[in-house]
Amino acid sequence: MRLRSVTKNVKDQNWLAVALDFFIVVTGILIAFQITNWSETRQDRTREQQIVSRLHADFEALGRRTEEKIEYFESSINEIEEFRQLIINYPESADIQQIKVFFETSFNLPSPSGQSDTYAQLVASGDMKLLSNDTLRDELVSHAALTGQFMSGNQSVREWSRPYLTALVRLGALIEEMAMDEAVAMSGSKADLIVGINLYQGVFAGQLSVNKSHQESFAKLIKMLAEESSK
Structure with a gap:
């Protein structure tokens, strides 16, 4: 319709009308582009808010898990020290039940909390x-790099410490099958057990520090995401 009007005005050499038609067409196109851009911007903002909400939920959950691991490491370090004193003073302090409890609750090295699934999908x-x-x-990129370092470091610690923990692992397996003195005798020397316990105690202290650093990073991200959600 507008094209016919333009054609007619050109034939009639009505240049003012031609200019007006041209202005109307260009203005219409610009308005259409603006509406499209506004709609896309609004959609992107909606998607951004959804992503921020999912990230916030992810990091709150991961942060809680890290807090639980910190509590576990703190309590376990005390239990490891009690176990170390028991072995140092063996056989005078041969508390079989205490040893069993140690292997049931403390002989476990949890990994740091992993990456956010939402972040992985975004990347x-x-x-x-x-x-x-x-x-x-x-901050998300920095946290992901930090998490990767912690996960890699945890795996390296496991591989490096495994040979030194042989006596402890053997004692943990034998303690359920035979008398205390036989289990200790077949696990290795007292010195081997103490070396393993000292190493394990150091590993737990190191992992406690790692998880506390990780928790600080989680707390910072959770705060940033909460502020972003409120905008």
């Missing part, structure tokens, strides 16, 4: 750009 899909807050994006 894989290339949707990190939907997060408009540059500081938040940088």
Whole structure:
């Protein structure tokens, strides 16, 4: 319809009408583009808020798990020290029940909390750009790198310490099958057991420090995400 009007005005050499038609067409196109851009911006903002909400839920859950691990490490370090004193003073303090409790509750090295599933999906899909807050994006990347280092370090510690814990592992397996003195005798020397306990105690202290650092990073991200959600 507008094209016919333009054609007619050109034939009639009504240049003012031609200019007016041209202005109307261009203005209509610009308005259409603006509406499209506004709609896309609104959709992106909605998606961003959904992503921020999911990230916040992920990191709150991971942060709680890390708090639980910190509590576990703190209590276990005390139990390891009690166990160490028991072995040092063996056989005078041969408390078989205490030894069994130790192996049931303390002889376990949990891994640091892993990555956020939502963050992993954002990276894989290339949707990190939907997060408009540059500081938040940088913090997410830094936290992911920190988590990767902790996970890798935890695995390295496991592999490095495994040979030194042989006597402890053997004692843990034998204590349920035979008398205390026989289990200790077949596990290795008292010195081997004490070396293993000292090493294990050091590993737990190191992992406690790692998890506390991890928790600080979680707390910072949780605060940033909460602030972003409230905008």
